[in-house]
Amino acid sequence: MQLTDKNIVVGVSGGIAAYKSADLIRRLKEQGANVRVVMSEGGKAFITPLTLQAVSGNPVSDSLLDPEAEAGMGHIELAKWADLILIAPASADIIARLNAGMANDLLTTICLATAAPIAIAPAMNQQMWHTQVTQNNVDSLQSRGYLVWGPGQGEQACGDVGFGRMLEPTELCSYCVNYFAGANKPGELDGQTWVITAGPTREPMDPVRYISNHSSGKMGFAIALAAQLAGAKVYLIAGPVKLATPTGVERIDVETALQMQEQSMAHAEHADVFVACAAVADYRVAEVASQKIKKSTEQLQLVLEKNPDIVAGVAALENAPFTVGFAAETENVEEYALGKLKKKNLQMICANNVSAPGHGFNSDTNALTIFWSGGSLVLPLTSKQELARQLVGQIAKKFNQSPLDAS
Numbered sequence: 001m002q003l004t005d006k007n008i009v010v011g012v013s014g015g016i017a018a019y020k021s022a023d024l025i026r027r028l029k030e031q032g033a034n035v036r037v038v039m040s041e042g043g044k045a046f047i048t049p050l051t052l053q054a055v056s057g058n059p060v061s062d063s064l065l066d067p068e069a070e071a072g073m074g075h076i077e078l079a080k081w082a083d084l085i086l087i088a089p090a091s092a093d094i095i096a097r098l099n100a101g102m103a104n105d106l107l108t109t110i111c112l113a114t115a116a117p118i119a120i121a122p123a124m125n126q127q128m129w130h131t132q133v134t135q136n137n138v139d140s141l142q143s144r145g146y147l148v149w150g151p152g153q154g155e156q157a158c159g160d161v162g163f164g165r166m167l168e169p170t171e172l173c174s175y176c177v178n179y180f181a182g183a184n185k186p187g188e189l190d191g192q193t194w195v196i197t198a199g200p201t202r203e204p205m206d207p208v209r210y211i212s213n214h215s216s217g218k219m220g221f222a223i224a225l226a227a228q229l230a231g232a233k234v235y236l237i238a239g240p241v242k243l244a245t246p247t248g249v250e251r252i253d254v255e256t257a258l259q260m261q262e263q264s265m266a267h268a269e270h271a272d273v274f275v276a277c278a279a280v281a282d283y284r285v286a287e288v289a290s291q292k293i294k295k296s297t298e299q300l301q302l303v304l305e306k307n308p309d310i311v312a313g314v315a316a317l318e319n320a321p322f323t324v325g326f327a328a329e330t331e332n333v334e335e336y337a338l339g340k341l342k343k344k345n346l347q348m349i350c351a352n353n354v355s356a357p358g359h360g361f362n363s364d365t366n367a368l369t370i371f372w373s374g375g376s377l378v379l380p381l382t383s384k385q386e387l388a389r390q391l392v393g394q395i396a397k398k399f400n401q402s403p404l405d406a407s
């Protein structure tokens, strides 16, 4: 319950992403927040006030000129009540109206009347996002202290691909948690460079087949987001996953372990912290067939050769960053994790019991036990976003105490 007693006004403007607002509100409430919803006319075209009333547990406000509503929680009261206003989705239209200082509906009026911080989660077609006037509006809002969370990248409802997707509700919820926890205060990890690997690798057998694993990238992406929110410059070296790039994070897409190794070594040389969350394939096919392998025999034998150990290579660099590994284990978790900590010469290892329900690969939740020389800490089962926030805090603490930092 990271948002207990926080009063959050969720503003819903017009856009297809408005359907995600219900989930966002649910997640904010799960974290203990009090949520009141304000909808624009456009927002109501995409999701009904009744739905948002049901999930928020409060009446939804949508009219500036409704005498009944103004007699109750009027716009000034709502503006004063809020600890944070989060507009999600924020359409190009509302961004423009906020920038112009307009007060032509309830949502924009509350934004003018509040002293609370205002965050926008942009959601629009990628061309609308990139167009100069939208970018100018966003820059201008940012320079006036608005928080801009997103947009993410990926396939859009209109069929386009690119920036303009609203961040996922879980991601926006972490932004709120981080905001109130002060973990995104400028300066927390200011000046630090973090390199994080995430997702699986794919080792090709032939032009159409590969060896891989079930890593979704969620854990590594959550760590990248948490480090970025805390002020670090973050490079995220991602295997093939279908996740939006966390805002402000520089993403480098790779497929194979060798490609991940090349990018990791190149970026780790200049990094303060390296976190190896990726599930790297230990072996690759020795000879990749140039054509599709035909099923002409009863048995097929593949010769596999060992991939280089990326995290061990980073830890062995002359100017090695503070290096954190993961250990995905199904048995003897502590013993194997401690073995990897030592063998790979790491500063910290995150033991991940991937056989427990709700833990590890492709789940939305996870738990870790982190080990370092002379100590350990259990981070209990929670969302990957929250776990990442706690882990980044622990790494930052140990990094600041580490002799590497002093050098």
Ligand code: PMT
Residues within 6 Å of the ligand: 197, 198, 199, 214, 215, 216, 217, 218, 219, 220, 257, 276, 277, 278, 279, 280, 281, 282, 307, 308, 309, 310, 311, 312, 324, 325, 326, 327, 328, 329, 340, 352, 354, 360, 361, 362, 363
């Ligand atoms: O991506 P998700 O679906 O969110 O799932 C998260 C996760 C389960 C993948 C993640 O929490 C996790 O446990 N990652 C480590 C997975 C793994 O491959 O562990 P390992 O015990 O096999 O490897 C030990 C360490 O060596 C890891 O830091 C790994 O990144 C690194 N390694 C492994 C092999 C290799 N060739 N190079 C490496 O750097």
